[in-house]
Amino acid sequence: MQMSSREFNKDKENDFSSWYNTIIYAADLADIRYNVQGFVVHKPWSMKVFKKLYKLFETELEKYGHEPVSFPTVIPEDNFEVEKEHAEGFTPEVYWITKQGEHDMARRLALRPTSETAFYQMYNLWVKSHSDLPIKYYQSCTVFRNESETNPFMRGCEFMWIETHNVFANEKEARAQVEEDKKILEKCAEVMCLPFYFFKRPQWDKFAGAVETYATDIMLPDGKTLQFATTHYLGANFTKAFNVKYNDENGKEHSPHSTCFGPGIWRMMAALIATHGDNKGLVFPFALAPLQTIIIPIPKTGEEKNIEKYCMEIKEELEANGVECKVDDSTKTPGYKYNFWELKGVPLRIEIGAREAKEKTATIVRRDNRDKTTCKFSEMAGNVKETGAKLDKDLLKKAQDDLEDKVKTAKTKEEVGKALDAKCYAKTFICSTEKEGVKCSQELQAFTKGGKVRGELVGEKKVSGKCCVCGKTGAQVYIARQY
Amino acid sequence: MQMSSREFNKDKENDFSSWYNTIIYAADLADIRYNVQGFVVHKPWSMKVFKKLYKLFETELEKYGHEPVSFPTVIPEDNFEVEKEHAEGFTPEVYWITKQGEHDMARRLALRPTSETAFYQMYNLWVKSHSDLPIKYYQSCTVFRNESETNPFMRGCEFMWIETHNVFANEKEARAQVEEDKKILEKCAEVMCLPFYFFKRPQWDKFAGAVETYATDIMLPDGKTLQFATTHYLGANFTKAFNVKYNDENGKEHSPHSTCFGPGIWRMMAALIATHGDNKGLVFPFALAPLQTIIIPIPKTGEEKNIEKYCMEIKEELEANGVECKVDDSTKTPGYKYNFWELKGVPLRIEIGAREAKEKTATIVRRDNRDKTTCKFSEMAGNVKETGAKLDKDLLKKAQDDLEDKVKTAKTKEEVGKALDAKCYAKTFICSTEKEGVKCSQELQAFTKGGKVRGELVGEKKVSGKCCVCGKTGAQVYIARQY
Numbered sequence: 017m018q019m020s021s022r023e024f025n026k027d028k029e030n031d032f033s034s035w036y037n038t039i040i041y042a043a044d045l046a047d048i049r050y051n052v053q054g055f056v057v058h059k060p061w062s063m064k065v066f067k068k069l070y071k072l073f074e075t076e077l078e079k080y081g082h083e084p085v086s087f088p089t090v091i092p093e094d095n096f097e098v099e100k101e102h103a104e105g106f107t108p109e110v111y112w113i114t115k116q117g118e119h120d121m122a123r124r125l126a127l128r129p130t131s132e133t134a135f136y137q138m139y140n141l142w143v144k145s146h147s148d149l150p151i152k153y154y155q156s157c158t159v160f161r162n163e164s165e166t167n168p169f170m171r172g173c174e175f176m177w178i179e180t181h182n183v184f185a186n187e188k189e190a191r192a193q194v195e196e197d198k199k200i201l202e203k204c205a206e207v208m209c210l211p212f213y214f215f216k217r218p219q220w221d222k223f224a225g226a227v228e229t230y231a232t233d234i235m236l237p238d239g240k241t242l243q244f245a246t247t248h249y250l251g252a253n254f255t256k257a258f259n260v261k262y263n264d265e266n267g268k269e270h271s272p273h274s275t276c277f278g279p280g281i282w283r284m285m286a287a288l289i290a291t292h293g294d295n296k297g298l299v300f301p302f303a304l305a306p307l308q309t310i311i312i313p314i315p316k317t318g319e320e321k322n323i324e325k326y327c328m329e330i331k332e333e334l335e336a337n338g339v340e341c342k343v344d345d346s347t348k349t350p351g352y353k354y355n356f357w358e359l360k361g362v363p364l365r366i367e368i369g370a371r372e373a374k375e376k377t378a379t380i381v382r383r384d385n386r387d388k389t390t391c392k393f394s395e396m397a398g399n400v401k402e403t404g405a406k407l408d409k410d411l412l413k414k415a416q417d418d419l420e421d422k423v424k425t426a427k428t429k430e431e432v433g434k435a436l437d438a439k440c441y442a443k444t445f446i447c448s449t450e451k452e453g454v455k456c457s458q459e460l461q462a463f464t465k466g467g468k469v470r471g472e473l474v475g476e477k478k479v480s481g482k483c484c485v486c487g488k489t490g491a492q493v494y495i496a497r498q499y
Numbered sequence: 500m501q502m503s504s505r506e507f508n509k510d511k512e513n514d515f516s517s518w519y520n521t522i523i524y525a526a527d528l529a530d531i532r533y534n535v536q537g538f539v540v541h542k543p544w545s546m547k548v549f550k551k552l553y554k555l556f557e558t559e560l561e562k563y564g565h566e567p568v569s570f571p572t573v574i575p576e577d578n579f580e581v582e583k584e585h586a587e588g589f590t591p592e593v594y595w596i597t598k599q600g601e602h603d604m605a606r607r608l609a610l611r612p613t614s615e616t617a618f619y620q621m622y623n624l625w626v627k628s629h630s631d632l633p634i635k636y637y638q639s640c641t642v643f644r645n646e647s648e649t650n651p652f653m654r655g656c657e658f659m660w661i662e663t664h665n666v667f668a669n670e671k672e673a674r675a676q677v678e679e680d681k682k683i684l685e686k687c688a689e690v691m692c693l694p695f696y697f698f699k700r701p702q703w704d705k706f707a708g709a710v711e712t713y714a715t716d717i718m719l720p721d722g723k724t725l726q727f728a729t730t731h732y733l734g735a736n737f738t739k740a741f742n743v744k745y746n747d748e749n750g751k752e753h754s755p756h757s758t759c760f761g762p763g764i765w766r767m768m769a770a771l772i773a774t775h776g777d778n779k780g781l782v783f784p785f786a787l788a789p790l791q792t793i794i795i796p797i798p799k800t801g802e803e804k805n806i807e808k809y810c811m812e813i814k815e816e817l818e819a820n821g822v823e824c825k826v827d828d829s830t831k832t833p834g835y836k837y838n839f840w841e842l843k844g845v846p847l848r849i850e851i852g853a854r855e856a857k858e859k860t861a862t863i864v865r866r867d868n869r870d871k872t873t874c875k876f877s878e879m880a881g882n883v884k885e886t887g888a889k890l891d892k893d894l895l896k897k898a899q900d901d902l903e904d905k906v907k908t909a910k911t912k913e914e915v916g917k918a919l920d921a922k923c924y925a926k927t928f929i930c931s932t933e934k935e936g937v938k939c940s941q942e943l944q945a946f947t948k949g950g951k952v953r954g955e956l957v958g959e960k961k962v963s964g965k966c967c968v969c970g971k972t973g974a975q976v977y978i979a980r981q982y
Contacts, residue, residue: 049624050617052575052608057621060566060636067567083543084550088657089572089610089641090594092535108600111573113610115595116645125535127572127596127610134533138540141532153543158572162599174571 024359028295032238036290037167043298043360046168054166054173061360062285064306066176069281070156072207072304073178076200082152082180087134089157090125095133099257102132105224109161127160132225132276135181136258146185146264149272154180169286170242170499180277183255185262190249190273194230197247197277198474201232204279209301209411210234210287211419212244215471215494218449218457227251233470233496235422236290239439241470241496244283250274291415298361299384301411302404309334309341309400310357314350314369326373330366330396337397358383363407364400382407423494429484432495433464442467447483447490456485466497507842511778515721519773520650526781526843529651537649537656544843545768547789549659552764553639555690555787556661559683565635565663570617572640573608578616582740585615588707592644610643615708615759618664619741629668629747632755637663652769653725653982663760666738668745673732673756677713680730680760681957684715687762692784692894693717693770694902695727698954698977701932701940710734716953716979718905719773722922724953724979727766733757774898781844782866784894785887792817792824792883793840797833797852809856813849813879820880841866846890847883865890906977912967915978916947925950930966930973939968949980
């Protein structure tokens with residue numbers, strides 16, 4: 017029930033939205049026809065990538081001392097009300113369970129929109145002494161938000177993510193965790209071949225209940241940014257609200273400081289699709305592809321058996337070396353198969369004809385640039401893995417170059433608008449990233465039809481300059497339209 | 500915040516319930532103090548095992564051609580009503596979402612108690628032609644049941660499982676899937692070191708909407724059985740209800756036959772704990788342990804540095820060979836550490852004193868029987884893996900022997916009762932496993948205080964005999980009390 021690859025004919029550069037929505041259906045990644053608005057069904061072709069994305073992040077988190085936990089999907093209404101800002105921020109987005117069987121429940125349960133209020137009531141029980149700290153726990157799960165406009169992998173009423181909830185003895189350790197979250201993202205983003213910007217969000221755009229919010233944005237081809245991870249320094253806001261305390265070595269009581277980090281696994285899929293795909297379809301990095309190599313026999317009369325046998329030998333050889341591959345032995349033509357697997361984004365293709373079967377060689381074709389190399393059977397596994405690694409490196413380089421081209425310096429709100437219309441970030445100044453800056457930011461947003469202050473770029477040298485709206489001296493920030 | 504191992508002092512054989520509930524808390528597997536009744540928090544020590552259990556089953560399912568999908572957690576009420584028996588079976592157990600933010604919803608959404616009604620509406624869209632079949636999809640997720648009596652990993656309001664939903668062209672292929680499910684269970688159970696019985700349940704104890712239900716039971720130490728997987732042959736009940744049809748090669752329309760299989764990952768944890776543990780605490784199989792080997796330094800004045808250094812060398816050597824291990828370098832005494840890691844169920848312990856550090860040897864101690872072996876550093880990785888594999892083999896053998904001792908032949912309902920009181924299965928006859936047998940089964944259940952017909956043992960030669968209740972000739976079945 018999926019679109020033939022010949023029918024897929026969309027212009028990614030000039031009509032990204034149509035390209036994106038069509039490829040999700042055409043490549044059989046998800047089905048949006050489930051009969052609850054905003055909830056999608058994930059098909060095997062996306063699930064295989066989701067499993068790898070989860071493994072990538074979980075492995076990296078565990079290297080840094082995070083440990084897995086799993087909390088209930090439901091949170092009682094009372095918990096929400098403990099941290100006031102948080103409650104106000106999330107209540108409008110919550111799905112409420114009010115009945116068990118045919119009985120009304122005494123109190124409502126929320127489907128978790130995020131799990132701070134579930135974790136902190138338990139941290140209240142678990143944290144007593146300095147020796148109980150730090151706690152660095154993560155859970156891989158879905159969360160629920162009542163959204164009206166939805167789009168697969170970008171915005172949904174139920175989506176996949178990881179959430180870490182971390183408690184530290186003091187502010188210094190908690191702030192170091194923000195740095196560590198950035199490092200984890202950098203390592204994972206390299207595997208995804210995705211360059212990103214790590215911003216400190218302005219005060220008016222922070223997480224409900226946080227002291228500071230840091231967020232990871234990626235620029236999509238239509239010039240809108242997609243936030244795909246956030247990390248929040250929560251100070252002692254949540255620990256105080258939930259009465260989490262510990263005694264230090266001298267028996268003195270303290271409120272610990274805490275952080276949370278939310279790698280948006282769902283949105284990473286959107287970023288992978290949007291960044292690497294082309295007008296032929298998807299392009300998956302070799303390290304994360306649902307299938308790494310497709311082997312396609314080129315039939316020749318009288319030679320079918322030999323070709324088929326040799327294809328199977330290659331499959332066995334590659335699998336023995338840890339490469340995920342498959343022989344497409346369907347009755348379609350080779351041309352049809354090329355198009356089909358290109359649409360699906362399989363990074364490498366191996367073509368086997370009568371000559372290759374006889375000479376024990378193979379031609380390896382890259383999905384991204386169609387470069388071909390020929391090698392002997394004995395070198396094949398090594399060659400496939402090297403070619404895959406090279407493809408990934410090139411995907412990252414290309415995406416990095418694209419991003420560099422997409423930052424334009426702007427001095428006035430007119431110049432900001434021009435940069436955004438050119439599908440770029442505007443690098444400019446705003447009078448303040450504290451609450452006082454909100455007026456200029458709103459004026460800028462209205463003037464540029466949606467340009468928002470994404471924040472100060474973490475790691476970039478701090479310089480100050482004149483606000484592009486009011487002219488007062490302020491901080492250097494990046495402006496972009498966003499998803 | 501966990502119990503010291505010296506405080507753990509429970510008699511598994513004679514007071515299993517107290518042993519079980521204490522070990523969950525003492526070994527820090529889960530916390531039942533979450534403030535919604537019946538929902539538990541899973542701590543890292545159990546989550547590491549859950550991740551391995553999921554991987555074990557997912558890998559095996561994929562070997563047999565199943566592919567991963569992920570469906571929404573919510574199912575609209577209308578879907579439930581499509582298959583009448585199914586709706587009646589599950590409606591009393593359902594949690595209902597009735598509000599989004601502060602708005603009442605037009606129709607209620609169920610938190611999935613199982614996902615047939617979500618999958619089949621999509622199968623209606625996906626299945627058109629014989630070439631779309633078979634479909635073999637699985638999802639790893641939690642499901643929700645409104646239960647009043649709960650117990651961690653045995654019965655909960657939210658629990659972890661895998662569900663497969665499979666559609667085939669005809670009855671023959673669908674029935675072959677039931678056989679395949681049994682084979683998958685056999686392979687996974689061997690890794691878990693758990694012997695099980697695969698029963699065909701009597702007609703009065705089948706899944707709501709199924710033609711036939713097969714279920715996997717394990718016998719716990721208190722003589723009650725725990726069902727930890729079910730596989731259902733659904734005939735065309737669900738495909739007809741959801742109007743799923745396909746055209747064969749001649750264009751003729753058919754209703755496909757379907758099956759589902761639910762490995763109860765949560766209950767497998769309960770079975771692992773209950774089967775292998777002893778009065779010292781947990782015993783995890785090497786292949787599934789949250790930590791495979793603990794390295795414990797035995798301090799000697801003046802030799803601390805050498806001992807510490809050698810412990811780290813062993814850790815690196817074992818990790819390089821794929822063994823998960825840790826050095827316990829805390830300030831507690833070796834004796835305390837032995838008890839602690841025995842309570843936690845780590846299968847192997849390596850003791851390193853001054854002599855071992857000097858001679859580059861090590862003593863490996865098994866958790867299950869405390870057998871000790873000494874080996875050289877160069878042989879250590881191989882030795883640890885062999886000892887781990889041997890431990891697993893012995894755990895399985897012991898559990899198999901236990902199970903064989905727990906089957907007693909019974910001719911009368913009095914004999915059945917005696918067998919159950921001796922914490923055993925009663926192997927006897929019932930006049931019928933069709934609907935007509937329900938009367939005798941109820942009488943037997945009342946007489947034996949909870950003895951239920953678990954069904955006919957699949958694979959055992961069919962013999963007939965006199966019903967232990969009414970004396971009419973009927974089928975050989977197993978009776979047990981159950982969780």
